[in-house]
Amino acid sequence: MKLDDRRIALLYEAWRHGSMRAAADVLDLAPSSISRQIARLEEETGASLIEPGRREIRLTEAGHAVMDYFRARRAGVDELEGRLQDLSSGRSGHVHLALGEGFLGPALYDTLDSFMDGFPGMTLSVSVTDTTQMVRLLLEDEVHFGLGFHSLSHPQIVSRYRAPVPLMAIMRADRPLARRESIGFDALCREPLALMGQSFRIRQMLDAAALDSGHSIAPGFTSNSIALLTRTAVAGRALTVLPAFSVSAEIASGTLAGVAIEAPQLQAVYVHLLARRNRVFPPHLGSLIEQIRTRLLPSALKA
The missing domain is CATH 1.10.10.10 (Winged helix-like DNA-binding domain superfamily/Winged helix DNA-binding domain)
Structure with a gap:
């Protein structure tokens, strides 16, 4: 044919x-x-x-x-291009990845800087998006891979690596609750809350865990910006719920504290490095994935 x-x-x-x-x-x-x-x-x-x-x-x-044939053929061209570039001295090409805003921070910036220093001929695009949009971008091969909190229910998306990142109650370090080792939903729901919108996987997991414990989450402030949620917590206006790495700088400085939430589902949360099934990565992409695994997700396990 x-x-x-x-x-x-x-x-x-x-x-x-x-x-x-x-x-x-x-x-x-x-x-x-x-x-x-x-x-x-x-x-x-x-x-x-x-x-x-x-x-x-x-x-x-x-x-x-x-x-399927068209995407496989296009991915094959990407692989050939990457291999030819790796054999040549130029190492030119393009990388496009997608991630949630919670990954923005010093660890990611250092990882991307290191990659760009090692491959000076590369161009890089980063799409900050939510779960629904990330799935579409992966399926249509508009991004090479993504980082997200996914349940991996789509048959055409697979996890290359996963790293445990429990969700925690994030609050000002001078709050009385910050001195506890853990808090339950009774205590959490009595506090003013600032949370991600319901299209985000973090919020979906939190709502499901609350429902399982007989509670309903009613945030007073909702945003798709982790920077705004962090600012609200720093100002002492509300607690938020995030993985600790999203606010690592504020925790390290002693401004914010992370307290475990007494819900097994939220202690078994994983970040996944996601790709379309059977997507073949050229060598330069393999290098970036390895740097993300060792720098950004040091506890990552191969899925």
């Missing part, structure tokens, strides 16, 4: 953007031109690739098979 990769790319863009017209606007092509090329691709494959009668493009099983 001989397939035209340009036509597969047009099908991918139409599927990605939801319609041929939307893809045509992005690619500066006529919708009819995209439609003709996809029709020819269906002739080449001998199968219907798009479900008929829908305004938004939905792929058939054959269409998904073609997309």
Whole structure:
């Protein structure tokens, strides 16, 4: 079977953007031109690739098979490029990763600086996002890998490494509760709380643990910014719930303290280094992953 990769790319863009017209606007092509090329691709494959009668493009099983081939081929090109770059002296290329805001801090900055120093020809993109968006970016190969608190329920996303990072009650170090070794949900829910929004995995895990203990979380302040949550805790206005590494600088300075929460689910939380299943990494990506494993997640275990 001989397939035209340009036509597969047009099908991918139409599927990605939801319609041929939307893809045509992005690619500066006529919708009819995209439609003709996809029709020819269906002739080449001998199968219907798009479900008929829908305004938004939905792929058939054959269409998904073609997309799997397209992603594998593109990943193969990435691998070949990485190997050729590693053999050459230039070491040029691009790395794109996704992570939650909780990973922003000195450990991450030092890791990225070390990588860029070792590969001066590389360019780097970092997308700070939530769980739902990260899954989409991984599945569409728009990022090479991600760091997040995931339950790994998607069959096409796998964990390369995982590191234990229990969620803790984060508060000003001069609060009476800060002197305790642990606190339960009774004590936690009596305090003013500043928490992540419900689309974030940290919040979802906290809500589930609270529900299991017969409590309901009602934060007085909600934000998708860990920097704002940290500032609220430093000001003494509220407690927040985060992994300790998200506020490591404030804990080291004695401004904030982390207290364990009496919930087994929150003590068994892991950060995962995530990738699309069967994604092959070129050598320079393997180097960055190893640096993240040793510098940012020193307790990481291979999944």
